[in-house]
Amino acid sequence: MTPDAIPAPGWRLAIRPQAMAQRRGRRLGRGVLGHGVLLALSFVCLFPIYWMVVTSLRPANAIFETTLWPSAASLANYRYTLNAIPVAQMLGNTLVVALLVTAIQLLTALLAAFAFARWRFTGDRLVFALVALTWLVPFQVVMIPNFLLVAQLGLLDSLTALVLPHFASALAVMLLTQAIRAFPQEVIEAAHMDGASSWRLLWQVLVPNLGGSLASLAILIFISTWNEYFWPLLLSRTPENSVIQIGIQMFMSAEGNQWGPLMAASTMASVPILAFYLVLQRQVVQSFMQSGLR
C-alpha cells in the first residue's frame, strides 16, 4: 500500500456521510426489491381468487372472456347454484364435520403428545415411531377397509361416518409432542413443586401456553378436512348428507363443466375458510414468530 493510499482524517470524515448514504440507498433498494417480490407473490396468490369471483359473475356465453371485469356481470350463477344443489346444507355439513374432526384430533393428539413428551415408558420411542409411520400411509390405502367397516355399522351416507376415521392424526401428535418438549422445563417443574397433577399441568399450564401451536394445528386440520374429497365421495349417497366439495364436483361432467356455477359454488365454499383464517390469523403469526425465535 502506498502512503497516499492512506486517507487523511478529514477525508475519512468526508467519506462517512457518503458511505452512509450508499448504505441507506442499498437498504432502500433491498426494501423496494423485497416489497416488489412480496407484491408479486401477493398477486400470484390473490389473482386466482379474484378470477374465481369474476368468473362466477360471467354468463355462460362469456365464460371464456379474458376481460378483468365481465361485460354483463350478474348473480345468475349464484341463483342457479343455490337451486341446483343444497349449498347451505352442504356448507353446514362441511362445517360440522370440519369442526368435529378438528376438535377430536386436537384432543386425541394433545393427550398422546403429553404422554410422549412427559413420560418415559418401555417402548415409548418405538410406539412414537409407529405413530409417525402411520403418517406415511395415505388415507386412500385404508379407505376400502374403512368403507366396509362403516357399511357394516350401517353408517353410509351419514356425517358420523365422515368423522369416524379421522379421530386421530399422526401429524398432530408429532407436532404437539414437539411443542410440549420445547416447553420450558422450569415452568413444568415449578408446577410440580406446587403440587400440580399431570391432568392439571396439561390443562392449566401447558394448554394455555400452547395457544399458537394449537391454533396453527387447528387451522391445518380444519382446512384439510374442509377440502376432503375422496372419503365423502365414497360414502355420500345424497347431496343433503354430503359436503361442499362433492357439491362443487357436481358441476363437472364428461359433457362439459359448468364453469359459472362451479366458480359460484367455489366462492361460497371459500368464504368460511377465509373467515376461519382471519379469526385465527393473529395466533398463527404469533406461533410462527415463536418458533422462529426459538
Place this chain on the structure above:
Amino acid sequence: MAMQRRHLLAGLATAATGLLPPRPAIAAFAAAGIDHPVQINFYNYNLATAGLGADATRKLLREFMRANPNIKVNGVGVPVTGFTARVQADLAAHRQVDLIQLGFGDLDFAVHSLGAKALEDLIPAPELAANFAGIAPNGLKLGMLDGKTYGLAYTFSTPVLFYNADLFRAAGLNPDQPPLTWAEVKQAALTIKAKTGKGGLATGILGPSAFDWLFQGVVRSNGGETISRDRKTMKFAAPEAVEAVAMLRDLNDSGAMANLDVNAAMEAMAAGDMGMYLQTSAVQGFIVAGAKDKFDLRASTMPSFGAKKVRPNNSGSALILLATDPVLQRAAWELMKFLTSKRGYTIITSEIGYLPLRTDIVDDPQYLGEWVKTHPLVQPNLKQLAVLEPWDAMPGPNYRQIVKTMMDAVELAVTGKVDVAATLLAAQQTTQAMLPK
C-alpha cells in the same frame, strides 16, 4: 389432478375386486310380475351432476314410479370418474345394486367382475323380442358381448365434427360445404389458421380423459381395428391403424391440429377460438352455451379416409342389470324398458342431448318430431346412427391399463418425434400380454 383421481379410483377398484362376493354366473328367469312394493337402487352418473342430465333423470324416474306404483326407484348419484370403484365398493359391502348406468368401455368388466346379467337369461324371448322391436339394430349391438345382450344403450352419442361457420367465412371457406374427408379437414384447418389466426382443428381423440372410443372409430374408418373380433389379439399396430395414426401425426406436424387436452379443446371451441372440433355430440350443450349470440355453430359427420366408408362407434353409457333377486330383476327390467321406451328416449334426447335408440320417434310429432325440426345440430348424429358400430370393450381385469397403454402410445406417436409404427408395435406387444390368457 383428474387423471390422478382416475388412476387412484381405478386402483381402488382393482383392490376392491378381491373383496367382491361371488356372483352367480347364470340366474333363473326374473319374476313374471310385481305384486308387492319393492325398492331398487339405480346407480346413475347423471344424478351426480347438477346439470340438465340430473333434472331429466329425476323426471324419468318420477314418471316411471307414477306408472309403476309398486316399484320405488332409489337413484344413487355416483360421479362418472369413480363409478366402477363405487359400484365395486358397494357390492363388496353387500349393498343392493340393481341397475347401473355404465360406460360401454367397461362392459366386459361389468360382465366378468360385477356380475352383469344377460337379458336373454332373465327375460322370456317373446317379451324381449317385443321390447326390442323398433330399436335400431345397430343400437342393440352396442350392448352385446359374446352374443348376449348385457347392456341397453341409454345415454349414448356419436362423434360429430362441430365447426365455427363464422371462422369458415372469415377464412374464405364455404360453411355450407363442411369438409368430409380428413384431407379436406386438414386443408380447411390450415386455411383457418392462416387467414384468421385462430386454431384450425381440435379433437377429443387424445388426452388423459379421452379413453379410446374416438380412436377406435378413426382406426375402423381406415379399415383397421384396435382388437380382433374374437378379442384375443391386439391389432392397433396393424398397417391400417398405423396409417390412421400417421394421418393424425401429419395433422399435428403440419399445425392443422392443435395439441390440446380434451377439456381445453372443448373450451377453445366453445370460446370461438377453434375452427373445427371432433368430439362426442354429448358435449353439444356445452358448446351451444358458449356459442350463443357469439358465433354460428354447426355440425357435420365424422371425416372419412378418402372414399372409404366412415365407421364411427358410440360413446356414452348402457343400462346394465346387476340385481340377483328375481323380483328385483323384474323391477329393474321394467325400469330399463321405460328408460329405453319412446317416451324415455324423447326425454333423453331433448333434455339431456343424447341419441334415441328408437329411430321411429325422430319424425313422430308425438315424440321428437317438433324438437328435431328446431335442433338441426342433431342431424349428423342421427345420420350416423345407421352406420354406428360398437365401442369395443377391452377384455379382462387389465382393461383400463390396456386402454391407457394403447392411448399413451398413440399420443406419443402423434405428438412426439418417434417412429409411428415402431411405437405402436411396442405398445401392442405390451398390451397383448395384458389380455386374459
